[in-house]
Amino acid sequence: MRLGVLDIGSNTGHLLVVDAHRGAAPLPAYSYKEPLRLAEHLDETGSVSQQGIDALAAFTAGAQRVAEEKGCEDMLAFATSAVRDSGNGDSVLAEVRERTGLSIAVLSGEDEARLTFLAVRRWLGWSAGRLWVFDIGGGSLEIAGGADEFPEIAGSLPLGAARLARQHFTVDQPDEDAVRQVRKEIRAEIARDAGRLLRHGAPDHAAATSKTFRSLARICGAAPSGEGPLVQRSLPLSALVEWIPKLTAMTREELSGLPGVSPSRAHQILPGALVAEAVMDIFELSALEICPWALREGVILERLDQIGDLT
Known part of the structure; x- marks a missing residue:
C-alpha cells in the first residue's frame, strides 16, 4: 500500500x-x-x-x-x-x-523515543544485541535502550538543537563563557536521569539518528548522503571534540559552508554538537553509528504491524 x-x-x-x-x-x-x-x-x-x-x-x-x-x-x-x-x-x-x-x-516524548528505537532495531537487526538509541531533534533529545523491539527505557529531554539555538545562541560566534554555561546545563540535564539507562548495563551497540547527528557525522568525515543509506557511517567522539572549538569560532555563513549543513540549520550545529558530545561522554561511548531510519520509519512500521494483526 x-x-x-x-x-x-x-x-x-x-x-x-x-x-x-x-x-x-x-x-x-x-x-x-x-x-x-x-x-x-x-x-x-x-x-x-x-x-x-x-x-x-x-x-x-x-x-x-x-x-x-x-x-x-x-x-x-x-x-x-x-x-x-x-x-x-x-x-x-x-x-x-x-x-x-x-x-x-x-506524540509524547516517550512514544517518539519508542518509535525511533523500533525503526533503528529493525534497521540494525537482532545482531545489534542490547541497543541504545539517541535522536537530537529540533525541540528535544530522545533516549531509548533495550534488548527487544521495544525499549525498556524511553524518554525525552528538552535539549533539541533548535530549542537551544533559540534560547542561547542568538548571535554569531558566542563567547567561551556562554558556551561553557550551556555545556554545563546540557550535561546536568542528561546526567540527571542517566542512571535509568546505565543501570541495565553497557550496550552491545549504540546508534544515533536525526539530521543533526547525520550533519555532525558528515562534518567529522562520514560519507555523503549521495553514496546511499547502506554505507556505514559513524560519529567518533574524538573527532567531534576536535571540531567543537572550530564550530564555536565560525560565523553562520562559514557553518553553512560545511559539508552536510544547510543554511537554515547552520545556527543549530553548535548546540547540537554540544548535546552529542555530552551524550557520548556521559554514557561513555567512543562513537555512535548513524542509522538512516528514524521516527517516520518507526511510525510506518508500527502501522504495518497493526494492519497485519487485524488480517
Whole structure:
C-alpha cells in the first residue's frame, strides 16, 4: 500500500510518501518538505504564533494535495515537541484541522523515543544485541535502550538543537563563557536521569539518528548522503571534540559552508554538537553509528504491524 507520513517537527514539515507492506522495508517514493521552524515561532508565553499556525496550515494543505496526487491510500500525521510543549498546542491543531480537515496527532516524548528505537532495531537487526538509541531533534533529545523491539527505557529531554539555538545562541560566534554555561546545563540535564539507562548495563551497540547527528557525522568525515543509506557511517567522539572549538569560532555563513549543513540549520550545529558530545561522554561511548531510519520509519512500521494483526 502507499502511505503518506506527515511529520510536523520543530524544524521542518515533511511528507514522506512510501510504498510499504508488512515484512518489507518501506520504500520511499516521494518527499515533500518545508522549513516551518515552529520551535522558533514561539512567542514570549511559549505559544506558537499566528504566523507559525498559518505556515503549518498552509504546509498541511499542500501536503494533502501532494499525497492525493501521489496516490496515497492513508495519511499518518503527527507532531512532535514544538507543538507538544507549546502553550497552545491543542488550539493550534484545532485550527489546522478546521482549515484543512486533517487531524494531526501529538506524540509524547516517550512514544517518539519508542518509535525511533523500533525503526533503528529493525534497521540494525537482532545482531545489534542490547541497543541504545539517541535522536537530537529540533525541540528535544530522545533516549531509548533495550534488548527487544521495544525499549525498556524511553524518554525525552528538552535539549533539541533548535530549542537551544533559540534560547542561547542568538548571535554569531558566542563567547567561551556562554558556551561553557550551556555545556554545563546540557550535561546536568542528561546526567540527571542517566542512571535509568546505565543501570541495565553497557550496550552491545549504540546508534544515533536525526539530521543533526547525520550533519555532525558528515562534518567529522562520514560519507555523503549521495553514496546511499547502506554505507556505514559513524560519529567518533574524538573527532567531534576536535571540531567543537572550530564550530564555536565560525560565523553562520562559514557553518553553512560545511559539508552536510544547510543554511537554515547552520545556527543549530553548535548546540547540537554540544548535546552529542555530552551524550557520548556521559554514557561513555567512543562513537555512535548513524542509522538512516528514524521516527517516520518507526511510525510506518508500527502501522504495518497493526494492519497485519487485524488480517
